[in-house]
Amino acid sequence: MYTPTVVAFSGSRRKESLNSRILKIAADAAAAEGAKVTIVNWDDMPLPMFDQDDEAANGLPENAKKFRNLLIANDGFLVAAPEYNSSITPLLKNAIDWASRAEPGDPPLKAFTGKTAALMSASPASLLAPRRARSGAATEAAAPRPRRRRSRRRAPRRARRAVRAAGR
Numbered sequence: 001m002y003t004p005t006v007v008a009f010s011g012s013r014r015k016e017s018l019n020s021r022i023l024k025i026a027a028d029a030a031a032a033e034g035a036k037v038t039i040v041n042w043d044d045m046p047l048p049m050f051d052q053d054d055e056a057a058n059g060l061p062e063n064a065k066k067f068r069n070l071l072i073a074n075d076g077f078l079v080a081a082p083e084y085n086s087s088i089t090p091l092l093k094n095a096i097d098w099a100s101r102a103e104p105g106d107p108p109l110k111a112f113t114g115k116t117a118a119l120m121s122a123s124p125a126s127l128l129a130p131r132r133a134r135s136g137a138a139t140e141a142a143a144p145r146p147r148r149r150r151s152r153r154r155a156p157r158r159a160r161r162a163v164r165a166a167g168r
Contacts (some may be wrong), residue, residue, distance in 0.1 A: 003035065004034070004036070005036045005074040006027070006035050006074055006077065006078055007078075008030075008040065008141045009079060010081075010082075011074055011082050011091050011092030012089060013042050017082065018124065019081065019082045019122050022080055022122045023120070030078065032067075038070065042091065046063060047061065047095060047098055048063075050094050050098055059100070060098070064100045064101070067095060069096060071099050075115065075117075077115060077118070078117075079092070079118070081120070083121060083123055
């Protein structure tokens with residue numbers, strides 16, 4: 001029987017992060033459905049800030065290799081992405097940057113090719129959901145419907161009067 005493998009990681013290092021909490025709930029739900037889930041703890045796998053010059057001189061850092069290989073070895077990802085200035089957090093961006101780097105002989109974006117991902121986000125702020133919906137981060141079902149614009153062009157006054165008179 002096939003057992004899907006999933007790696008779960010949050011874009012937050014805060015101990016009481018809402019996103020780390022929803023990630024744990026999602027990971028537990030995936031495990032309950034039969035998936036093998038690995039949760040990344042950034043305290044155990046700290047990544048240096050991405051620096052292409054350092055990478056060229058010294059190669060991929062050891063923890064960046066571990067994270068990249070973890071993504072490659074799993075079928076999918078659970079990602080909890082806190083909002084940070086209307087975008088993702090620097091931690092999450094940095095992790096994605098390191099994982100996207102190719103080793104010699106590897107195809108581009110090997111860590112992400114053919115993977116299934118679930119992206120989630122939680123916030124106590126009331127503007128998060130509408131902001132995410134406008135950016136396209138939410139599903140179409142949850143996105144607010146665009147308002148219909150009324151035509152600014154009006155019929156001439158004589159035509160409007162004729163329509164009103166015909167309706168009497």
